[in-house]
Amino acid sequence: MRIVALAGGIGGARFLRGLLAAVGPQDEITVIGNTGDDIHLYGLKVCPDLDTVMYTLGGGIHEEQGWGRADETWSIKAEMKEYGVGPEWFGLGDRDFATHLVRSQMLTAGYSLSQVTEALCVRWKPGVRLLPMSDDRVETHVRITDEQGTRAVHFQEYWVRLHAAVDAEAIIPVGADTAKPAPGVLEAIAEADVILFPPSNPVVSIGTILAVPGIREAVAAAPAPVVGLSPIIGGAPVRGMADKVLAAVGVEATAEAVALNYGSELIDGWLVDSADEAAVAVVEAAGIACRAVPLLMTDVETTAEMARAALALAEQVRA
């Protein structure tokens, strides 16, 4: 079975680990990773979501934290502080820096982000084919208003530095309108047997991937069933601050509102948490098959069970 999953960072990566545990060795998983949260720091290209997927599936992730490397050291960060060079609010450990150095050196040498990602995965062996959504630069910005007035800040600044404490007025995926899907992305979607939306952020992760011209259309036109898992449980994000960016696009932070925002032209099935049983009827009324199952990714086996439920729902909507 050929499975395509659109993935953001921590939530997407943890779901994929469960998915890998749920499928057989003959199944092929292609992950289309969000690159809208990419940022240039210290002259290097940093791809947080791609790296979180790569490190998580490759066994290098800092488990408790969910991002960054296990057994990390922080010498460079300490030195940057001594040099007075920021940003101080973004945490790049020394091991992580090595990835950004290798990536940046290859990009400067003329390789595409797809090629670089493939090269990095030679080491990490994530067990999936990891494709960036695009080789073109896309950076999500967030419009906010604070004591400095109304302005757009990089998503990472909004998320990591400001902790989404200020209202997001608009989400702007800068560069997305002219970006092209990376090689293999549209083909993978067209040839997929199942397409999954993990419980990633529907606005700044899945939403950004879908904002690359051609990808939303390809998903909508794909013969494969498309099944998503709600990142919202009981009216709040499981982790992160998805409610803040959902508000910016006028979507309520509920399991059903997120499903309806994707819409039946895009998704065929939707899983909500058992706590959101009441959402099932609302979602189904909109023409989207819906089931309520436990959606907390407490460990790999629980997450594998979620993946099985998603694949089972895909089979039901296919039939």
Next chain:
Amino acid sequence: MRIVALAGGIGGARFLRGLLAAVGPQDEITVIGNTGDDIHLYGLKVCPDLDTVMYTLGGGIHEEQGWGRADETWSIKAEMKEYGVGPEWFGLGDRDFATHLVRSQMLTAGYSLSQVTEALCVRWKPGVRLLPMSDDRVETHVRITDEQGTRAVHFQEYWVRLHAAVDAEAIIPVGADTAKPAPGVLEAIAEADVILFPPSNPVVSIGTILAVPGIREAVAAAPAPVVGLSPIIGGAPVRGMADKVLAAVGVEATAEAVALNYGSELIDGWLVDSADEAAVAVVEAAGIACRAVPLLMTDVETTAEMARAALALAEQVRA
């Protein structure tokens, strides 16, 4: 007193520490640093000699090693090995990487190497004005013949990877012929009260600085006395493998041969080690004032004594 010193890496840096201990607070030291051993690694500009001077005088050097940072960590090097990205033979620690990241980011932003060096020194406060010999790229290459045939390798590859075990057939300071002295270099030489050649490598350190068009001429024309300290004691380099590169330029590895190679048109005074007492008459016969004093830089006070001897000899030749 305005003192100008031409300096390479470890030997130069240690001498400068002694010089700083020997002079008073009203004395101004300008160091013209060799950049011929600069190398681009992992997409970053690495300036080993400038950094060795900066770290040594700024209190950040790894004392026993003589290069690199104290309390260093090596996470990036370990990661690069996992990624299969070299060169493995060059030791860049994590703290050191931070310097190269800041430098490279500033260079990419359009600052000159002089400006970057000045910015880095804001942190390190080396107590001297540190100028790169040139803002233009100069990289010393070494012609060798081995089982792969005759070829030129980067000086760092010759020195660090091959440990100078192969004969150097020629020393080629690539780019030196079109390089311009960095801003302030010629002025500092012209306005100096004393010019010193520390016991740095006469070929790949001092020699490369002098190879930048205008610098040799400025030193020769300077009104100030020029005094050098022999890096050769008893027919062998005190440290490093200076004999290998001296052979490449047809100069014997003796205290007197190095002095005569500089020549009386360049230097006015020369210090040899007490072990080389016999060299004094030979050097003086060539019109260069010469004294034999202890030249082993065993600690800062011993080195300060060497600096005092050099300054005293400068006063003698001036009179």
